[in-house]
Amino acid sequence: MHFSKFLVALPLALAASMATAQWQWLDKDGRKIFSDRAPGPEVPEKNILKRPAGTKAPASDSNAQTTPEGTKVDGAVAPAAKDAGVDKALDAKKKQAEAAEAAQKKAEAEKVAKAKADNCKLARQAKTTFESGIRLARANSAGEREFLDDAARASEMQRIQGVIDADCK
Template identity: 30%
Template sequence: MKRSFAIIALSILTLNAHAALNKWVDAEGKVHYSDTPPPDVATETVRNIAGKAKTDAPADHAPKSVAEREAEMRKAKQAKDEAAQKQAQKDAEAEAKKKNCAAARENAQALEQSPRIVTYDANGDRSFMDDAARAQRLEEARKTISSSCD
């Protein structure tokens, strides 16, 4: 019984919430606010609690159809996938550059520290690298280091 009385009382009290809040300025320049506008005075609706006389939402705020939302989701997913592919490609390039740098440093270190370096030709014959070839390879290794290493 108490519960139904409380529900009835609350529903009666909320009937007043359907009124709009109007603002107007009288002849003396005073601003007045009221839920009922006076006759023969231009009023401005400040707040419309009940939603009466609401204008429709602009076209850009209209709810989108399911197909439009799915198309937007597909487009966003495609953009996300493309960004992930670009990032993976950048990561792969950075890793390759890092490996090239390490290999060039090892090559340069071997050329600088070893007194004699053995090379093999296409037939598998072994030969020793002369000083001119060694200097040329060391210069190439240093160029690779300067371009690959930051």
């Protein structure tokens, strides 16, 4: 009785083993694919990792040409892949980081330009005030008010003119 069960179980086990995934290849994203069916023609020969027993790799044709990806094309030249070996997600992150950096630099440049414009406006107002000839006073280090003499007025005018030359362009 045991022998008859063995004779029935053996062909079933062999049939089940033949039905398991016999093909193994890498898809375009580099993931391993297992299947009982052959991969499509878009899968290059070099990406096929395992074949079922009894199938052979296609023979090299004399009129077939090899593309940069390693696939063969009969009589016609296949277009080269534009992004061969480039990780699209990494490329997108890199472009996003560059765009963010450019936006940050632009915002910083706008901030500097606004500060220069404000400095220019204030310096021109101060120059107008100093050129008017009215008496000007400022607080000294002790907090007391002191009036500017001609030397202090001239040095302050020179400083204001330097600000105007630097910021008003």
